[in-house]
Amino acid sequence: MSNPSQAGRRPQAQQPANSAGVVLATLFLGCIALALASIADLRGGWWVLCIVLLLAVLTELLFARISASRTAAAGRSSSLEPPRSRQTVAEAPPSAWGSAPAPPSAGQPVLIPASPGHARPPNSPSGQPVQELPAQTASFVPVPSFVPTVQSKRAAVPQLIADALWTPKSSHATDEHEDAWGIGLEHGRAAIADGASSAFMSREWAAVLTRSYVDTPPAHDLAAVRRWVATTSQDWSLAAHGTDSSAQVDHDGATRKLSDIRAEIDQKQNKDWWSAESERRGSFAAFVGIKVGQDEASGDVYWDALAVGDSCLIQVRPHGSVFVLECAFPIDSADAFGGNPELVATAGAEGAGLLPVIRTASGNLRQGDVLLLMTDALAQWAITQDSLGHAPWTLLLGLTQPEIGPLALQERAKGAMVDDDVSLVRLALA
Amino acid sequence: MSNFDETRMRSATYSARVDRDRPACLIFLLDQSNSMRDPLAGDPTRSRHVALAEILNGLLYEVVLRCVKSPQEGPRPYFAVAVVGYSTDHLGNPIIKSALHPPLDDHDVVWTPDLASNPLRIDQRPAGSGSGFVSAPVWIEPTASGGTPMCGAFDRAGLIAKSWVDTYPSSFPPIVINITDGEATDGAPIAWANRLTGLQSDDGAVLLFNLGLSSNPSPPLLFPSEVPNTQDEFTSLMFQMSSTLPPFMLEAARAQGFDVQAGARGFGCNADLRSVVTFLNVGTAVGRVLR
Numbered sequence: 001m002s003n004p005s006q007a008g009r010r011p012q013a014q015q016p017a018n019s020a021g022v023v024l025a026t027l028f029l030g031c032i033a034l035a036l037a038s039i040a041d042l043r044g045g046w047w048v049l050c051i052v053l054l055l056a057v058l059t060e061l062l063f064a065r066i067s068a069s070r071t072a073a074a075g076r077s078s079s080l081e082p083p084r085s086r087q088t089v090a091e092a093p094p095s096a097w098g099s100a101p102a103p104p105s106a107g108q109p110v111l112i113p114a115s116p117g118h119a120r121p122p123n124s125p126s127g128q129p130v131q132e133l134p135a136q137t138a139s140f141v142p143v144p145s146f147v148p149t150v151q152s153k154r155a156a157v158p159q160l161i162a163d164a165l166w167t168p169k170s171s172h173a174t175d176e177h178e179d180a181w182g183i184g185l186e187h188g189r190a191a192i193a194d195g196a197s198s199a200f201m202s203r204e205w206a207a208v209l210t211r212s213y214v215d216t217p218p219a220h221d222l223a224a225v226r227r228w229v230a231t232t233s234q235d236w237s238l239a240a241h242g243t244d245s246s247a248q249v250d251h252d253g254a255t256r257k258l259s260d261i262r263a264e265i266d267q268k269q270n271k272d273w274w275s276a277e278s279e280r281r282g283s284f285a286a287f288v289g290i291k292v293g294q295d296e297a298s299g300d301v302y303w304d305a306l307a308v309g310d311s312c313l314i315q316v317r318p319h320g321s322v323f324v325l326e327c328a329f330p331i332d333s334a335d336a337f338g339g340n341p342e343l344v345a346t347a348g349a350e351g352a353g354l355l356p357v358i359r360t361a362s363g364n365l366r367q368g369d370v371l372l373l374m375t376d377a378l379a380q381w382a383i384t385q386d387s388l389g390h391a392p393w394t395l396l397l398g399l400t401q402p403e404i405g406p407l408a409l410q411e412r413a414k415g416a417m418v419d420d421d422v423s424l425v426r427l428a429l430a
Numbered sequence: 431m432s433n434f435d436e437t438r439m440r441s442a443t444y445s446a447r448v449d450r451d452r453p454a455c456l457i458f459l460l461d462q463s464n465s466m467r468d469p470l471a472g473d474p475t476r477s478r479h480v481a482l483a484e485i486l487n488g489l490l491y492e493v494v495l496r497c498v499k500s501p502q503e504g505p506r507p508y509f510a511v512a513v514v515g516y517s518t519d520h521l522g523n524p525i526i527k528s529a530l531h532p533p534l535d536d537h538d539v540v541w542t543p544d545l546a547s548n549p550l551r552i553d554q555r556p557a558g559s560g561s562g563f564v565s566a567p568v569w570i571e572p573t574a575s576g577g578t579p580m581c582g583a584f585d586r587a588g589l590i591a592k593s594w595v596d597t598y599p600s601s602f603p604p605i606v607i608n609i610t611d612g613e614a615t616d617g618a619p620i621a622w623a624n625r626l627t628g629l630q631s632d633d634g635a636v637l638l639f640n641l642g643l644s645s646n647p648s649p650p651l652l653f654p655s656e657v658p659n660t661q662d663e664f665t666s667l668m669f670q671m672s673s674t675l676p677p678f679m680l681e682a683a684r685a686q687g688f689d690v691q692a693g694a695r696g697f698g699c700n701a702d703l704r705s706v707v708t709f710l711n712v713g714t715a716v717g718r719v720l721r
Contacts, residue, residue, distance in 0.1 A: 171451045176499075197447075198496045273565040274505060274546055277491075278498040280557075280564065340681050419447050 156294040157188040158301050158365075159430035166423040167405040170412060178203040179375045179423035182210035189214045190425050191289035192373040194311050196343055197420075199285075200278035201239065205346060206285045208235045213289040213306075220306045220360045229355055233347035236283060282349020286311040286341055288330075288373055292365060292427070301365040301429060305329055308358055309341040312379035314372040315363060316393045323393035325386050326369065330359040334384040337376055370397055371427045377420035381411055396424065444602065444676035446633040448508050452601040454716050455510045455539060455594045456493065458486065459583045460529055461610035461643075462517040466574040468611070468645055472702035478611055478643050481703055483572040486513065489710050490545060490569050497542045505546045510539035512590050513569075516583040518576030524616060526582045529570050538590045545569065580614035584622035588629065595631045603631040607696075607713050609706075611643040613664050623671035637673045639696030639713045641706065650705040652698040653683050653712070655691040665699050672697035675712070682715040683708075 162185060168177040178195035180203065191213040195202025209232060218228035286309025294301045305313045307330040316323040331337060342357060365371065370393075374382065385392040399407065404422065411417035448454045466479040473481070490511065497505035515529035528535035534548050549567035557564045591604040606626060629636045642665065651658055657669050672695040675683065683690045686708050698709045 169447070169449065171449060200495070200498055201500060272504065272546075273552055273567060274494055274498050275501050277565055278495055279501075281495060338678075338681055340678075340685050418445070 156296050157186065158292065158294045160185045160188060160292060160427060161430045162190060162425060162427040164423065164425045165399060165401050165404045166421070167408050168421050170409065170419050172421075176203075177421050177423075178206060179421045180206035180210045181373070181423055181425050182214035183425060183427070184214035187214070188292035189217060189290065190371075190373060190427050191287065192311055192375060192423055192425050193288075193344075194286040194309070194375040194421065194423075196284035196286075199283045200281060201236070202283045202285055204239045205236050205283035205344075206287075208232055208239065209285055209287055209344060210289070211235075213287075217289060217291060218306075220304055220358070222355070222358055225306065225358050226355050229344055230347045236346050282346040284343040284345050284349065285309075286376065287344050288313050290371060290373065290427070292371075303363055303365050303371065305361045306358060307360075308344045308355065310337055310376040310379070312374050312376070312383075313361070314374065314379065314382065315365075316370050316372065316397070317366065318368045322391060323370070323397060324391075325383075325393065327361075327363055328379075328383055329361040331379065332383065334380050334387060337380040341376070365429060367429050369428060372396065373423075373425040373427070375421060375423045377418040378408075378422045378424055381417040384416070397426065399424075444634045444637075444678065446600060446602040446631075448602060448716060450506060450508065452598060453508055453510055453541075454602045455512070455591070455598075455604040456714055457512045457514065457539075457587050457590055457604055457606045458529075459580075459587055459606065459608040459610075460486070460513065460515045460570075461578055461580070461608075461612065462515040462525075462529070462574050462576075463578040463610075463612060463615075464517075464575050465578075465611050466643075470703055470706075471644055471646060471650070471700055476703070477572070477574075479572040479574040482609060482643075482706070483570045485703070485706050485710065486570050487566070487568050488707075489714065491567055493714065494542050494546045494567075497546075505542045507541045507543055509542045510594070511542070511545060512539045512587075514583055514586050515573070516579050516586075517574070518579060518615070520576070522577060524579035524582045525576070526579060526586050529573075531569070531571075534569070538593070577615035578610060578612050579616040580608070580610060580619045581617040581622045583608065584619055584626055588622070588626045591626065591629050591636050595629055595636070598631065600632050602716050603629070603634045603636045605713060605716060606636060606638045607641070607710065608638065609641045609643065620667060620671055627673055634676070635673070637676070637696065637713075638671060639709070640668045640672045641697070641701055641709050642668055642699040643706070644700050646700045648700045650698065650700045650702050652701070652705055652709055653688055653690045653694040654697065655693040655695065658699065668699065669695055669697050679712055679715050683712045686712060 162183045164181050164183065166177060166179060166181075168174055178197060179193065180195070181190070181192045183190045191210040193206035193209045195204075195206035199205070212228070212232040212235060216228075218224040288305060288307040288311040290303050290305045290313055292301065292303045303315075307313065310331055312331055313327075313329045315326040315328075317326040344355060372382075382392045382396060395407075404424070408417060408422050412419045446452050460482065462479065466482070467477050470476050470478050470481045490513075493509050493511065494505050497508045499506060513529040514526060516524065516526045518524055528538075530540060531550055534540045534544065546567075549569050550571065551568050553566040553568060554563040555566045556562075587604075587606045587608075591606065594601075594604050623638055627636050627638050653675065654669065658665050660666065675690070675694050675696050679696070680690055680692065680694060683694065688708075696713055698705060701709060
């Protein structure tokens with residue numbers, strides 16, 4: 001993509017140079033005419049010189065008027081172009097997600113450039129490492145049967161930037177955070193999942209789901225998603241059984257092999273009835289995943305989303321100096337958040353059956369737009385704030401990892417936010 | 431009611447999440463009178479006290495598993511449970527005591543880790559999937575004799591609930607579930623019930639739910655929002671003594687297929703086996719809310 005600011009400066013920089021050239025050329029021709037006239041008649045030469053100078057001044061004035069009218073005409077035609085052109089020229093650069101069009105500073109969000117592997121919170125601009133989500137580091141084996149269907153129309157992946165923020169429930173340790181997220185910018189994918197608080201190993205199930213979606217997402221139809229859940233459940237089962245010796249999870253900041261964890265489980269199960277019973281009952285999580293692609297012909301950027309439960313995708317768009325809600329999916333009303341959301345169950349979970357329903361949505365993504373993936377507590381809070389006219393988007397776009405915990409504590413204390421794990425993934429065109 | 435209490439009542443939301451800092455308290459009051467030996471509605475082969483013991487053992491199993499989060503640790507202390515049996519001896523003296531067995535009967539409430547570690551025994555039952563067996567821990571054995579000192583049971587529940595809301599004022603308020611098949615033999619329970627539901631935490635008033643068992647062939651009635659159309663004063667009284675279901679329990683009831691209305695009470699009568707299970711699932715939905 002060309003740099004619009006350079007394109008905008010070019011006509012103004014060239015205009016004085018061109019008019020000066022015309023004047024010099026006119027003077028040069030005038031001097032030649034004067035020399036010829038001098039040779040023919042010395043007295044008549046001064047008259048010719050005066051006429052040439054007058055012509056030069058008139059030419060300069062005429063050229064300046066034509067240039068001004070061309071510039072005005074160019075301005076009118078650009079206002080008929082898609083908003084993307086206007087936003088990229090007039091609004092803040094995409095890396096500055098707050099309303100002020102200022103260059104990135106230490107207080108602004110940290111963005112992850114497109115790179116292979118799962119996204120992890122990077123170092124902050126000041127060099128201080130951002131806290132990392134422990135559950136994100138396991139490397140499970142991708143499932144070959146779920147290579148995504150490539151659609152040639154949307155085969156291209158635009159350049160994207162993304163990051164993630166999170167904070168656990170109050171009075172809970174960071175390793176008790178039961179949300180998980182995954183970002184795979186090289187494929188234009190991101191996902192967030194909210195492990196059910198009352199379910200067994202729900203943190204691991206959320207992590208497996210998001211990782212699997214980023215690596216090998218299903219087509220967004222019910223049959224394909226059911227197959228994907230069934231296959232992905234095997235990864236959760238591996239996590240529970242530890243039979244994949246290469247698979248690892250972070251726990252208390254240390255990486256441990258699942259097989260080691262399983263050995264502990266087996267040892268405990270000799271005397272504890274509840275471990276086996278819990279595993280048999282399976283696990284549950286709410287989920288939302290997104291794929292971003294680009295139409296090769298038109299260059300338009302699209303997103304396709306898949307959701308089960310109350311984790312949400314929210315799209316915001318710059319409008320003047322603020323961001324406005326463009327779309328909220330699958331829930332767009334604070335009242336619609338309930339205590340019994342649909343959930344993705346591990347295959348074979350007792351009493352769960354097949355995934356009853358999925359929800360899908362699509363939209364386009366413009367330069368300047370931001371896609372926000374949120375778990376339910378933050379989504380409900382944000383949608384409520386927006387409905388009250390408090391416009392939380394600029395706040396959320398400018399938020400940093402050290403700030404999200406205090407924000408959640410403050411809003412929980414006010415009774416404005418449910419005390420639950422909070423996770424936020426932010427994604428935008430580079 | 432004082433202004434302070436009125437303010438607290440208005441701010442009742444029944445929205446406190448259940449965790450280690452804000453555990454929940456479940457108090458079960460079991461009628462263990464002699465009439466509980468009669469058959470349960472819809473199943474002449476099963477006596478009420480045997481069916482009820484089985485159902486409660488299953489419920490306690492559920493409550494324990496709600497607290498198991500990771501294979502690396504045991505159940506977390508998210509719940510404290512009291513199971514109070516009430517009956518009378520052969521002289522008519524009330525017997526109101528824990529229906530759990532040693533060492534769990536030493537305390538007013540038992541925390542889930544202790545409950546998990548101290549079942550009477552663990553039975554093995556065929557898995558629902560048809561392959562293998564599942565563990566079925568047993569904490570309560572059926573017993574039935576004498577009369578129905580319901581007022582005394584409410585008194586005991588009030589002592590436990592008062593201590594609880596004083597200790598955990600920001601927690602979800604205690605849930606008291608009374609399961610009986612007859613009228614109180616020790617007084618008018620409505621006064622005790624009102625006193626019990628007058629207790630409250632910052633999150634709301636104590637919830638009292640009542641379930642009536644009978645051999646009546648009439649269909650079960652669960653979660654009505656209006657006084658049942660009956661000549662039976664006892665049924666009307668039980669309805670009046672029952673708390674309105676908080677919104678998330680309404681959702682839980684709807685999720686179980688009941689067309690419940692706003693204002694539905696935690697009350698049921700003519701309960702058969704299935705409706706007892708449903709009633710207890712809805713009435714103990716706190717902490718099972720999957721968020």
